[in-house]
Amino acid sequence: MLEQPEKGTKSLVDGSLKKDGKLEPTHPSLNAEKTVAVSPAEHSPWTIEQSEELYRINGWGDPYFSINAAGHVTVSPRGDRGGSLDLYELVNALRQRNLNLPLLIRFSDILEDRIERLNAAFAKAIARYNYGGVYKGVFPVKCNQQRHLVEDLVRFGRPHQFGLEAGSKPELMIALATLKTPGALLICNGYKDREYIEMAILAQQLGRTAIVVLEQIEEVDIVIQASSELGIHPVVGVRAKLSSKGIGRWGTSAGDRAKFGLTIPEILTTVEKLRAAGMLDSLQLLHYHIGSQISSIAVVKDAIREASQIYVELAKLGATMKYLDVGGGLGVDYDGSKTNFYASKNYNVQNYANDIVAEVKEACTERKLPVPTLISESGRAIASHQSVLVFDVLGTSDAPTSPPESLQAGEHLIVQNLYETYQSISVENYQEMYHDATQFKEEAISLFNFGYLSLPERARAERLYWSCCEKILNIVRQQEYVPDDLEDLEKIMASIYYVNLSVFQSAPDSWAIDQLFPIMPIHRLTEEPTKRATLADLTCDSDGKIDQFIDLYDVKHVLELHPIKPGDPYYLGMFLNGAYQEIMGNLHNLFGDTNAVHIALTPNGYRIDHVVKGDTMTEVLGYVQYDSEDLVESIRQQTEQALQEKRITLQESQLLLQNYERSLSRYTYLSA
Numbered sequence: 001m002l003e004q005p006e007k008g009t010k011s012l013v014d015g016s017l018k019k020d021g022k023l024e025p026t027h028p029s030l031n032a033e034k035t036v037a038v039s040p041a042e043h044s045p046w047t048i049e050q051s052e053e054l055y056r057i058n059g060w061g062d063p064y065f066s067i068n069a070a071g072h073v074t075v076s077p078r079g080d081r082g083g084s085l086d087l088y089e090l091v092n093a094l095r096q097r098n099l100n101l102p103l104l105i106r107f108s109d110i111l112e113d114r115i116e117r118l119n120a121a122f123a124k125a126i127a128r129y130n131y132g133g134v135y136k137g138v139f140p141v142k143c144n145q146q147r148h149l150v151e152d153l154v155r156f157g158r159p160h161q162f163g164l165e166a167g168s169k170p171e172l173m174i175a176l177a178t179l180k181t182p183g184a185l186l187i188c189n190g191y192k193d194r195e196y197i198e199m200a201i202l203a204q205q206l207g208r209t210a211i212v213v214l215e216q217i218e219e220v221d222i223v224i225q226a227s228s229e230l231g232i233h234p235v236v237g238v239r240a241k242l243s244s245k246g247i248g249r250w251g252t253s254a255g256d257r258a259k260f261g262l263t264i265p266e267i268l269t270t271v272e273k274l275r276a277a278g279m280l281d282s283l284q285l286l287h288y289h290i291g292s293q294i295s296s297i298a299v300v301k302d303a304i305r306e307a308s309q310i311y312v313e314l315a316k317l318g319a320t321m322k323y324l325d326v327g328g329g330l331g332v333d334y335d336g337s338k339t340n341f342y343a344s345k346n347y348n349v350q351n352y353a354n355d356i357v358a359e360v361k362e363a364c365t366e367r368k369l370p371v372p373t374l375i376s377e378s379g380r381a382i383a384s385h386q387s388v389l390v391f392d393v394l395g396t397s398d399a400p401t402s403p404p405e406s407l408q409a410g411e412h413l414i415v416q417n418l419y420e421t422y423q424s425i426s427v428e429n430y431q432e433m434y435h436d437a438t439q440f441k442e443e444a445i446s447l448f449n450f451g452y453l454s455l456p457e458r459a460r461a462e463r464l465y466w467s468c469c470e471k472i473l474n475i476v477r478q479q480e481y482v483p484d485d486l487e488d489l490e491k492i493m494a495s496i497y498y499v500n501l502s503v504f505q506s507a508p509d510s511w512a513i514d515q516l517f518p519i520m521p522i523h524r525l526t527e528e529p530t531k532r533a534t535l536a537d538l539t540c541d542s543d544g545k546i547d548q549f550i551d552l553y554d555v556k557h558v559l560e561l562h563p564i565k566p567g568d569p570y571y572l573g574m575f576l577n578g579a580y581q582e583i584m585g586n587l588h589n590l591f592g593d594t595n596a597v598h599i600a601l602t603p604n605g606y607r608i609d610h611v612v613k614g615d616t617m618t619e620v621l622g623y624v625q626y627d628s629e630d631l632v633e634s635i636r637q638q639t640e641q642a643l644q645e646k647r648i649t650l651q652e653s654q655l656l657l658q659n660y661e662r663s664l665s666r667y668t669y670l671s672a
């Protein structure tokens with residue numbers, strides 16, 4: 001497994017260290033707890049500001065997501081440049097067009113805004129440091145390969161000569177066909193064979209600036225051979241394994257033993273081989289990538305410092321260096337805490353651009369070298385914000401905690417013990433009583449297993465246990481300090497909200513690497529969320545759940561939600577999930593791709609640019625080689641036989657076949 005990031009400590013941008021893990025008394029979710037215990041008449045109504053604080057939407061959502069007076073999440077796809085949409089209204093309008101939940105909504109204006117911001121930050125840094133070169137970013141296609149998104153990206157990036165980065169042969173195919181922007185770069189990374197390299201070199205004849213980045217020492221000879229046979233002089237780069245390491249989840253992407261890149265001795269060998277082939281002038285780019293979601297600016301600085309030195313040294317060795325490509329890693333603040341926590345980052349895009357520009361300028365000025373064109377391969381920072389997954393809650397389950405009925409004469413001793421424990425719980429002894437209750441419950445189960453307790457008695461004992469837990473939890477919530485052994489109580493007592501989604505399909509990183517995405521209701525935000533819940537998805541997998549949520553301090557294990565009202569849909573949104581999730585999602589339990597729509601802001605509202613229907617059952621069954629006609633035929637034959645043997649009526653057999661056939665063309669998720 002991947003290295004676990006350090007949890008519980010977040011340091012702010014100014015370097016001051018926050019308390020680890022523990023909720024402070026002023027913490028919004030704790031305040032929310034307290035108001036729960038107060039009778040409705042006494043507490044003031046819940047405000048939008050309280051919702052903002054609780055879900056931290058201003059931290060991670062600014063400037064795209066906020067809450068309006070109606071208590072709905074609103075989307076401002078152009079950021080500060082005006083125009084907004086009510087997300088709840090939008091979802092209702094889309095549902096009326098038969099676009100069922102779960103629904104992935106992409107806001108192309110957000111994508112454009114991200115590109116603008118990144119380019120503006122570099123432009124500002126270039127002006128500020130009087131840098132004599134330009135910035136030409138590229139989008140790493142692996143981050144989100146969806147055609148509409150890549151096409152939008154190329155279109156929005158045109159004014160900035162924004163290019164694409166391919167990390168594999170199929171991605172190169174996309175990039176070659178899609179990127180037609182004059183002057184934009186096409187960075188060719190990843191493992192390469194002869195065919196890949198030839199295509200990249202030949203792309204130059206189409207007017208593309210395709211740069212073949214050598215990542216493996218074996219690739220040098222292939223490039224030399226291919227270019228001499230084609231008679232075309234390629235533009236070549238080298239990916240360096242830096243010794244500065246990233247931190248956290250992707251920290252191992254760099255360092256001497258990293259999977260990709262050339263070590264310093266290998267880079268020297270490459271230089272010599274190119275020199276011997278008379279191709280040293282082809283070597284024009286230095287690239288590094290130290291991992292994704294770099295949460296600390298110190299790491300960014302270390303890496304650019306080392307890379308700048310390698311860059312100037314390569315120039316000194318005779319390479320005609322022109323480009324410095326700093327790779328990906330520009331982080332996203334998923335929890336809005338602005339810290340170096342793994343779900344956050346302690347810098348902004350401007351800090352990032354400033355540090356890169358300043359460092360490179362300094363290294364080049366010292367050696368009296370012209371500065372390079374700067375390239376970043378920022379994927380996460382560009383694609384995350386543009387999509388929102390909206391899903392509904394199908395049902396909930398609570399711990400059974402009605403106030404216990406009084407003790408009857410002759411009840412089992414263990415039931416008596418639990419009842420007395422319940423009665424005696426107080427602020428003075430709640431910790432001890434929790435241990436007693438737990439022990440009695442375990443005893444009750446042993447007694448049952450040995451036949452000394454009936455099923456109704458066991459049910460009574462379990463209900464008493466849950467009542468004890470609830471009473472203790474109400475006391476715990478009033479305390480400023482929660483004893484360690486009671487920390488899990490909130491989680492044990494949490495409601496389970498069953499949600500219409502597959503974590504494996506829509507948020508694979510939440511399951512695979514515990515990544516945090518902001519999740520919150522998109523409506524009812526003027527109401528107090530009185531429930532504490534974890535989310536359980538549609539799959540039959542016990543890992544198909546979400547029980548880690550963003551928080552200002554560390555991570556919280558329950559999410560504050562509203563009680564669901566029968567007949568009224570309750571919509572939740574998962575935000576910032578536009579990078580990596582879609583393509584890494586899988587078909588666990590055969591839940592397919594969700595419906596997706598592309599929304600563009602217009603002067604009078606919005607326009608639906610594209611609708612990409614989610615997978616049907618026929619499609620997902622096809623992935624595992626079931627032919628739907630064969631399946632229908634099998635059912636037909638079975639009903640025929642049952643009819644002959646008079647086990648089924650004609651009407652029943654028709655109903656079964658109809659349902660079966662209709663389902664095949666349907667969405668794999670549940671319809672509300």
Ligand SMILES: *Cc1c(COP(=O)(O)O)cnc(C)c1O
Nearest residue numbers: 289292293328329377378379380
């Ligand atoms: C994954 C990857 C990126 C994108 O990284 P982000 O952190 O998403 O910006 C860029 N370059 C390379 C070589 C990568 O492998």
